[in-house]
Amino acid sequence: MDEISDSAARAARDLRVVFSRLRRRIREVAQDTDLSPSQESALTLVGKHGAATASALAAAEGVRPQSMATTLAALDQHGLIRRAPDPEDGRRQLVTLTETGRARIEGNRQVREEWLARAFQDRYSEQERETVLAALALMDRLSRP
Numbered sequence: 001m002d003e004i005s006d007s008a009a010r011a012a013r014d015l016r017v018v019f020s021r022l023r024r025r026i027r028e029v030a031q032d033t034d035l036s037p038s039q040e041s042a043l044t045l046v047g048k049h050g051a052a053t054a055s056a057l058a059a060a061e062g063v064r065p066q067s068m069a070t071t072l073a074a075l076d077q078h079g080l081i082r083r084a085p086d087p088e089d090g091r092r093q094l095v096t097l098t099e100t101g102r103a104r105i106e107g108n109r110q111v112r113e114e115w116l117a118r119a120f121q122d123r124y125s126e127q128e129r130e131t132v133l134a135a136l137a138l139m140d141r142l143s144r145p
Helices: 006-029 037-049 054-059 064-079 099-123 126-143
Strands: 081-086 091-095
Touching: 006 081, 006 099, 037 054, 037 064, 037 091, 037 099, 054 064, 064 081, 091 099
Parallel strands: none
Antiparallel strands: 081 091
16 A cells, blocks of 8 residues: 655645634534534434435434434424424324524525635635635545545
8 A cells, every 4th residue: 555645644634624623613603502513413404305204314414313303303492394294104204494494594504605705805815715716626526436
């Protein structure tokens, strides 16, 4: 096996640290104080999956079904999700977003995107933004199989 260069190891370490810090910061920007991070994550997951069972959401999130049930109960109390019988199996329930839940996700996405765009505008020159775009095109290759 080929040895990993010092620059590759440093790039991997630095990227992980910067990505984690940036992810935390982006989450903080639109973080509503009435939902926990796990509830926010589950809400986003329901939005991405559309109608899904609690067990499917638990598997996608990598948590126990009991933990997901607790999280979904909290989202239900906030009026962000609805449950309906699965038309294919009446013993199961499908979870979907309410209009309030959909609006919350969209509002958070918009706030985060605007914060990030403003940060790029205020903190970087045009040339630096072009450099970031070029680096992102290179980074995109990491996310592909």
